Structure formats: C-alpha cells, structure tokens
Amino acid sequence: MEGLLRQPEWRIIDQSAVGIHFQALQSFGTDDTLCASVGAGEAPATARTWVHHNTVVLGIQDTRLPFLQEGLQYLAEQGYQPIVRNSGGLAVVLDEGVLNISLIFPEAAKGIDINRGYDAMWQLVQQMFSDFPQSIEAREIIGSYCPGSYDLSIGGKKFAGISQRRLKRGVAVQIYLCVNGSGEKRAELVREFYQLAKKDEQTKFVYPEVVPEVMASLSDLLGVELTIADVMLRLLQQLKAHSDYLYAGQLNEFELSLFSGYYQRVVDRNEKMAEMLK
Template identity: 65%
Template sequence: MEDVLSLLQQSEWRIIDQSSLGPLFHPLQSFAMDDTLCESVGTGKSKAVARTWVHYDSIILGIQDIRLPHLEDGLSYLEEEGFRYIVRTSGGLAVFLDEGVLNITLIFPEKEKGIDINRGYEAMYRFVQLMFADLTDQIEAREIHGSYCPGSYDLSINGKKFAGISQRRVKKGVAVQIYLCVTGSGSKRAEVIRQFYEKALKNTETKFEYPKIRPEVMASLTELLGINLTIEQCMMRFLQVLQKISGGKFYSSQLTAEESNLYERYYTRVIERNEKWLPK
C-alpha cells in the first residue's frame, strides 16, 4: 500500500478540469488530450496531471470491438439510439459514457524504475476508495462477470460494478483512466451495450470471447449508496483527496502553447485512426 500511495504523492499535481464542457466536447478530443499530457509528463515538461472529463451519450469502443463480425449492424443500432461512437487507443472493450459518468485520468511520469501496470491500477483503486471513504468501505476491485468491459480491476459494491479502469502509456508517461458511473441507471447503460453486441455478433462464433452482458450486475454510485450524488459533488471529493495526498500542492491549468501544438498532432492522429478503423 505504501508503494501505491507514494505514486499518488507526487511533488505537485496539475489539474485540468473538463467535466463541464457540455455535449459539444467530443470523446476524440479526450483521448488526444490524454496522449498529449502523457508525452508532456513523460518528457518532464509537465508535473503529474489529474484530468477530469464528461462526455454526453457516447459509446467508446475498444480495438477488439472493431473485429466484430457484424460491426456495421451494431453501429447502426447505436446511431438509431442517438449515440456517437469512437474507438479508443487504450485497452478494454466498449463502455458507455453520458452526463452521469465522471471520468478521471491520473498521469504519472515513469521514472528509471518504471511503473508496474498493476501499481497504476492499484493507485486509481486506492484513489477512488479515498474519494468515498466516508460513505462506504465496501468498494472492491475484482472482475465482475456479465459487466461491459470486464477486467480484474472492475470496481464494485456488493457485486455490482460502477467503475472500470484502463491504462495508456506514451513516451514515459502513464495515464490511468477510470469511468465512474455516478448517477442514472447502470443496468440501462449495460442494456445498450448488450444490444450492441447482440446485433454485432448475431450468435457468430469468434476466436475472441466478447462479454455476455447481464445488465443487473451494473449500477451507479447513486443506486448503490442510496444517496443522490452529483458529478459536482464527486468533483469536490476528487479535489479534497488530491489536496490531502499532495499537501495542497496542486493548481488548475490549461494546455501550454507547446502542448497545444502537440495536441493538434495527436487529435489528427486519433481522427485518422478512427477513419481507418471504422466502416465508411
């Protein structure tokens, strides 16, 4: 645990809050932003970064999802239901984002020793435990079978998943990303992903095993804790934990001029990748 806490106890934290940019803020921008900040932190041009972000009615696909045998039918369903979709470069499978889901990215510099992948996951797990420590001590990290984008660091309470973690590494920068289902219905979100896979698979046998989603194993924190949590309240909890960890050494920031140029390159790259990966 000490090793995990030392990762969170950076000399300074730089905060970039994009949680209230609204529906015009596109998910492609987020993944370009994380890659930009990864490079900036990894090359020593920036302190560690904590970024918060929210996207409206978006399905974020993983690389394996673009190999679905009837992908176009699945994407048509998403379009009909009013969702936009992109393919992300970090690991995992399809996830659901909307205005009730808070995303957090913690970006660390990878020193000479390197950051073991599990250490990155443990750091985010610990961070979330601290965010809600006054409300519950029941947050677990284990794979929740039947959830979307399942993994060994699914975060759950009483067997119901409310968060998933992924990682991305760029030029000695390590981005650990989490989505937190704060409000709304976790099972309704899961039902959309279930239908997507149903239409994109059509019972076809595939080498890769896609998740068999059971919507009842997913929930929001509001549902699990029985209180009306908001994104804004979770933002306050996020800042309080960061203040406690850093001893108050954190500051709000935007991209520098150099980072803005870097961002344009990464943004162009994620657009080109999506154009290549997704059917015309």
C-alpha cells in the first residue's frame, strides 16, 4: 500500500471549485485521458479532485432497468441531471457536498492488483482523518446505494464508495466522499429512482434495496462541520507526505490532444439516454 501511494512526484489537478457549469461528462473523459497519459509515461502519477452539482451518475446496469424513463423523469423533476459513466457500478449522487478524488497510477511491469488499488485509497482516507478517534472500515454496507466490498463506513454508516477504471496501462482509483449535507436524503433520492425504474419487475441483475438510514456524511459521523476545502487541505498534506514533489497542474499538451476523443465517447454513450428524456 505504501508503495502505491509513494510516488516520486504527485501532480494535483484541482477541479473542486470550477462551478456549476462543469459537467460530469467532462470528468469521465478527463480521467480516461489521464489513464492513457500516465500509463504511457507522458505524465506523473496524478490526483484529480472534482465536485459536480446535482448529478446522478448511473452505471451501465442502471440503463437496463425496465422502466428507466420513469426513473430518469423523476430525477429531472428533482433538479438532478442523470448521466451514464463509462465503467461499472450503480447509481451515485453528486452534489456540492460530495468531493470526488481520482488517483491515477502508471501500471508497473507486474501490474497493480485490483485490491491493491482499493487498499491504497482506503489507506489514504484513513490517514487524512487520522486525528479523529473513529475507525474507518472498508466492507460492503447492505442497504447503501452502489454497494461494494470497499464501501467506507464509520459505525456501520457509509460515507464513501470506491471504484476503479483501467485503460492503456493506467489505473484510476476513484472515490466519492460525502463530506457534508444529508447522506440519508441522497439515499432517498436513489431509492425512489429504483422504485420507479424497476417497480416489482423481475430482473436478471439484482439492484440494491436502498435503506437511507445506513448512509451519512463525514461531517455527521465525525461530529465536525467539514467543508470541501477542509478535506482538500487534508488530501494535499497526505500527498505531500507520500512524494518528494507535489505540484498543481493542468492537462499537458499530450493530454489535450487526447481529451476530445475520450470525451466524445462519453457523450455518445449519453446521447441515447438524453433522447429518452425528451
């Protein structure tokens, strides 16, 4: 774990305060671009932080729900923009109280075991909040949305989920951290989406039965009102401790040449869903 977080240099691309017009589709195109770049040795290990306003990110399986259009209509009526990401997992809620962190590593000759990537992110979050007495566990929280074996929780309540994306010898380990706001309200939104989009229909894929009470924000769980800026500072301190050189950057020329292609792939995937909302 130490070996993966420890990098000669870390580049940080901070998009946590870009604003309401920064679309989640751009984020997924950016992470694919970074995977290709870091994997090709055209950029160092990179941490990207991002915040999106009132967005529900759906997984591929969510697009196969039998009454998807009704679920999408509900999200739109609640003021949320639904999009489909280019990787696995299920529906998650993003808003101004949720900080997303992507760690992009080059895949070494022996490769990066999938659990090693998850463990590195879990370790990073533990270190970021090591001044609090609460223990941060990694295990599946039944009743949460987008459940997985690396749900991060305190006292049985989930505040974060981790995913991975592998592309062209680059590995992106991504986490959403519910920093503040109501974890229960976010879960209620997803629960209603599934109730409308699935109803009582039998499906081959098992969708989660969301129980809002098992989800919370870090602010609630730690008993301190945290802001996105607070958590950003903690992240930067840890990345600095794990490298000889930490610097802020943006996409380089090589990455800018790749971005439009990867972004267009994400846009193409979402155009079909946009048609359903018309």
